[in-house]
Amino acid sequence: MSLVFAGVCSHAPGITGRADRADPAVREEFYANFFRMGRAIKDSGADTLLVVAAEHFANFFMNNMPAYCVGMADYYEGPIEDEEWLGINRFRVNGNAGLSERLVNHVMNEVDVAYAQEWKFDHGIAVPLHFLTPDYDLDVIPVNINCQGPPLTPLHRAWKFGQALRAACDAQPEKIALVGTGGVSHWPATPDSGKINEEWDREFLGRFVANDKDGLLSYSDEETYERGGQGGFEIRTFITVAGACEGQPGDLWFYAPIPIYAVGCTVATMQVG
């Protein structure tokens, strides 16, 4: 069929692991929009959820770090973190190895990707799934972009990757939802945890919802690191979604800095055209 849904969301572990320490009113509005995105995915008729994440040394380490990787397994497990620490119980969710292989083969016409037949989800995917498919009844295909540290794939390649994913999805009979997860600015797990550059976030998200290709691709990694922290490197996942929906506008459903969650919490969609 084709790509039937696209969106982006945050994935910080504090969203579930330190849930009760945020202002309840802000937290509930954020959660409501997260769950709303889950309903929108279901309403789109999607049978598979493609999650473009930025994992944090759960499956990939500095001995062999792919710039891009696509999961190609029949099932996945998570979270890899301590259940109590993350606030999410262990789960297993179905994948679709056959669809993964078709997607990888298609994407490889444009972008070289690694594949993984084993993948343990960390909070980068487990937190979004907790809200988007809480019963784990939707097939999931994980996708990773290395955002943890340099050398990093250039932003224009992340855009190209999104376009390649889009072409691959549109060539399949399945109905596929695409969700990117990450940033925007944050300094997670450092002494600056809780610092959020709201001005930079809103500037970036403005470019995202406008699907302003030139604006989105204009950030240097130096600027991102200075204004958005090392967590800001995760803008690559948002840019991939924008690339997949080139020319289509987005809609920011929710944004609010929640320092105890260590990120400006974001839920946004993008028209797939």
Add this chain to the structure above:
Amino acid sequence: MSLYYVQKLIYELNRDPQVRSRYEEDFGELLKDYDLTDEELRAIREPDIGLLYVLGVNGQLLMHYAALRGYPWDDYIQSMKDGLDEHGPVRAGLYARTGGGAI
């Protein structure tokens, strides 16, 4: 300086149940598998979370090691701040670029 192996040890502790078992049974024996300096061994054994941060361990790895060693979240954050005061700026890795995170 063998930051890579410090991080590899923590990575494997985080994700590999067999490595976790070896850690619980005989931590000293497990540490022999990694090319670590005396300072790194001390920081890992104690643990000195602040020193590990200053040595350059990525927070996405370190926060789980701190949790494994019984540090609540707030204590983990404070330990890194204390480490900067005690040991000086971050010496290597991603965070060294900002002298310890302060921009």
